[in-house]
Amino acid sequence: MPFALLGRSLLRCGARNDRFLRLHGGSAIWRCQCFSSENKVEENSPVTPMLKHLLMKIKSTGPITVAEYMREVLTNPVTGYYMHHDMLGEKGDFVTSPEISQMFGELIGIWFVSEWMASGKPNKFQLVELGPGRGSLTQDILRVFNQLDSLLSKCDISIHLVEISPKLSEIQALTLTEEKIKLIDSSPAYMQGVAKTGIPVFWYRDVSDVPLGYSFYLAHEFLDALPIHKFQKTEKGWRELLVDIDPETPGKLRFVLAPFATAASEAFIHEKESRDHVEVCPDAGIIIQKLAQNIEKNGGSALIVDYGHNGTKTDTFRGFCGHKLHDVLTAPGTADLTADVDFSYLQRMAQERVAALGPIKQQDFLKNMGIDIRLQVLLQNVKDVVTRRQLLQSYEMLMDLDKMGGRFNFFAFLPHHRLVASDKLKSHHSTPVAGFGELLWK
Numbered sequence: 001m002p003f004a005l006l007g008r009s010l011l012r013c014g015a016r017n018d019r020f021l022r023l024h025g026g027s028a029i030w031r032c033q034c035f036s037s038e039n040k041v042e043e044n045s046p047v048t049p050m051l052k053h054l055l056m057k058i059k060s061t062g063p064i065t066v067a068e069y070m071r072e073v074l075t076n077p078v079t080g081y082y083m084h085h086d087m088l089g090e091k092g093d094f095v096t097s098p099e100i101s102q103m104f105g106e107l108i109g110i111w112f113v114s115e116w117m118a119s120g121k122p123n124k125f126q127l128v129e130l131g132p133g134r135g136s137l138t139q140d141i142l143r144v145f146n147q148l149d150s151l152l153s154k155c156d157i158s159i160h161l162v163e164i165s166p167k168l169s170e171i172q173a174l175t176l177t178e179e180k181i182k183l184i185d186s187s188p189a190y191m192q193g194v195a196k197t198g199i200p201v202f203w204y205r206d207v208s209d210v211p212l213g214y215s216f217y218l219a220h221e222f223l224d225a226l227p228i229h230k231f232q233k234t235e236k237g238w239r240e241l242l243v244d245i246d247p248e249t250p251g252k253l254r255f256v257l258a259p260f261a262t263a264a265s266e267a268f269i270h271e272k273e274s275r276d277h278v279e280v281c282p283d284a285g286i287i288i289q290k291l292a293q294n295i296e297k298n299g300g301s302a303l304i305v306d307y308g309h310n311g312t313k314t315d316t317f318r319g320f321c322g323h324k325l326h327d328v329l330t331a332p333g334t335a336d337l338t339a340d341v342d343f344s345y346l347q348r349m350a351q352e353r354v355a356a357l358g359p360i361k362q363q364d365f366l367k368n369m370g371i372d373i374r375l376q377v378l379l380q381n382v383k384d385v386v387t388r389r390q391l392l393q394s395y396e397m398l399m400d401l402d403k404m405g406g407r408f409n410f411f412a413f414l415p416h417h418r419l420v421a422s423d424k425l426k427s428h429h430s431t432p433v434a435g436f437g438e439l440l441w442k
Contacts, residue, residue: 046331046334047251048079048331048332048333048334049078049079049333050072050073050076050079050080050081050332050333050334051251051253051331051332051333053072053076053079054069054072054073054243054253054332055245055250055251057072058243058244058245058253059245062244063242063243063244063256063258064242064243065229065240065242065243065262065264066227066228066229066230066241066242066243066317067227067228067229067264067282067283068227068243069227069243069332070226070227070228070337071227072332073332073333073337074225074227074336074337075164076333079333080333081333081334081335081336081337082164082165082168082225083164083165083166083167084165084166084167096133096220096221097220097305097362097398097404097408098133098136098137098140098220099133099134099136100394100397100398100404101391101394101395101397101398102140102143103366103371103374103375103378103394103395103398104137104140104366104398105136105137105138105139105140105141105143105144106140106141106143106144106374107366107369107370107371107374107435108137108140108141108218108303108305109140109141109142109143109144109145110144110369110370110434111303111369111434111435112127112141112216112218112301112303113144113145113148113151113152114434115216115300115301115414115418115433115434116152116155116216118418118433119299119300119418121155122155122214122299123154123155123156124155124156124157124213124214125155125156125157125213125214125215125216125300126157126158126159126160126210126211126213126214126215126216127141127157127158127159127160127215127216127218128160128161128162128207128210128215128216128217128218129159129160129161129162129217129218129219129220130162130207130217130218130219130222130287131162131163131219131220131221131222131225132161132162132163132168132172133168133172133220133221134168134171134172134175135161135171135172135173135175135176136175137218137220138159138161138172138176139175139176141218142159142176142195142196142197142199143197145157145197145199146197157199158199158200158201158202159176159195159199159200159201159202160189160201160202160204160210160211160215161201161202161203161204162203162204162205162206162207162210163203163204163205164205169191169203172203173191173193173201173203176193176195176196176201177193177194177195177196177201178193178194178195178196179193179194180192180193181193188204188209188210188211189202189203189204189209190203190204190205191203207287207290207291208290212294212297212298213294213298214298214299214300215294215295215298215300216300216301216302216303217291217295217300217301217302217303217413218302218303218305219302219303219304219305219306220305220306221305221306222306223281223284223287223304223306223341223346224306224307224308224338224339224340224341225336225337225338226281226283226284226287227281227283228279228280228281228317228339229264229265229268229279229280229281229282230277230278230279230315230317231264231265231268231269231277231278231279231280232257232276232277233275233276233277233278234257237261237265238261238265238269239257239258239259239260239261239262239265240257240258240261240262240264240265241255241256241257241258242255242256242257242258243255243256243329244256252329253329253332254329255329264280264282268280268282270348275312275314276314277314277315278314279314279315279316279317279339279340279342280342280345281339281341281342281345284341284345284346284349285345285346285349286349288346288349288350288413289349289350289351291413292349292350292351292353292354292413293353295353295354295413295414295415296353296354296415299415300415301412301413301414301415301418302354302412302413303410303411303412304341304343304346304410304411304412304413305362305408305409305410305411306340306341306408306409306411307340307341307407307408307409308340308341308342308343308359308409308411309340309341309342309343310342310343310344310359311342311343311344311345313340313342316339316340317337317338317339318337318338318339319335319336319337319338320335320336320338321334321335321336341409343358343359343409343411346411350413354413354414354415354416355413355414355415355416355418355419356411356412356413357411357412357413357414357433357436358409358410358411358412358436359409359410359411360409360410360435360436361401361405361406361408361409361410362398362399362404362405362406362407362408362409362410363399363400363401363405363406365410365435365436366398366399366405366435367399368434368435368436368437369434369435371395371398371399375391375395378391379391379392410435410436412433412435412436414433418433419433
């Protein structure tokens with residue numbers, strides 16, 4: 001089935017109950033807005049358990065890197081923000097595209113099916129999502145797989161979720177599975193279940209634990225939360241930004257520059273760097289190398305959706321709490337911390353093992369995937385005015401260039417042969433990659 005027919009048949013399916021963001025009068029804030037870590041928000045700074053932990057740590061060992069600060073604040077097993085919070089949605093600290101509308105996940109599901117078809121319809125693949133939130137995105141993708149059962153029925157599909165948060169993994173299991181089983185420590189996965197559509201689902205704490213093989217990787221708003229190192233160019237060379245105790249207010253934290261070059265400043269600054277302030281995420285580089293190696297060897301693809309840049313931005317480190325911008329050093333452990341993804345760095349880390357596409361704006365990708373057609377189908381099947389208005393609001397949030405449509409980017413890794421012209425086609429052009437080019441709906 002040609003992709004255009006595949007997409008058109010699915011996009012014209014009858015309407016389902018869509019998810020809508022309650023917009024708080026249209027004033028909801030999502031994580032892609034920029035907030036300089038040098039700007040301070042005037043607010044009370046409670047002494048949180050995490051702050052007490054960090055003050056003791058710094059007193060014992062000295063100033064810590066921003067990467068270590070982020071790692072402790074977000075993933076400390078006892079008081080880490082991600083470990084015990086449901087931070088998504090109206091009652092959380094930020095919203096994501098899958099929570100706004102099912103259209104987003106459906107179109108990503110179509111993208112993976114189109115790549116499976118373009119690769120010759122292998123008889124087995126695994127979908128690996130990094131940081132799956134509440135499971136909403138995977139849920140929508142599974143719905144697509146189920147609707148295309150006649151096409152995928154002979155393919156062995158499994159779902160693999162990389163999630164460190166016990167809180168979120170429980171929510172994901174409730175969303176996706178009929179039942180779940182916690183596994184023994186010696187197993188690579190720590191939990192498994194069966195999706196409501198019959199597909200097996202496995203949970204892992206690290207992407208290294210996921211079995212190798214033909215894989216589709218999905219990272220939606222995942223890399224932005226990984227720890228970053230921050231560097232400032234000075235007259236004496238590159239110096240790393242550290243987190244220290246404010247001597248004038250001992251119960252508060254502040255940023256300081258390392259007096260000498262650190263191992264990180266020696267290792268992570270690119271030789272051709274022209275900016276005077278740089279953020280580097282080595283954890284993202286390690287993950288990308290693992291993904292690229294498996295795609296090169298076993299096939300598949302990786303789709304990365306995040307806000308970011310191509311090696312142009314400087315200070316993007318920021319916090320979010322209760323849908324509001326939040327000082328990154330205030331009340332640590334109570335707010336999300338994030339920084340823009342440097343797509344040029346990801347491409348360097350892939351080391352030419354795979355081909356890269358993008359980044360392109362979310363508006364362009366979703367439009368190329370046929371979101372306008374899907375919206376019209378949903379509107380045709382909705383009668384009441386309130387639901388129609390909510391549909392249009394969710395579409396606007398996803399597509400408006402001043403909102404998510406212009407701030408989020410789609411970026412993909414594919415095997416090199418996927419972009420090489422086929423001898424059978426005797427053409428100078430490779431098979432188009434859905435989403436990254438305009439599709440002809442014939």
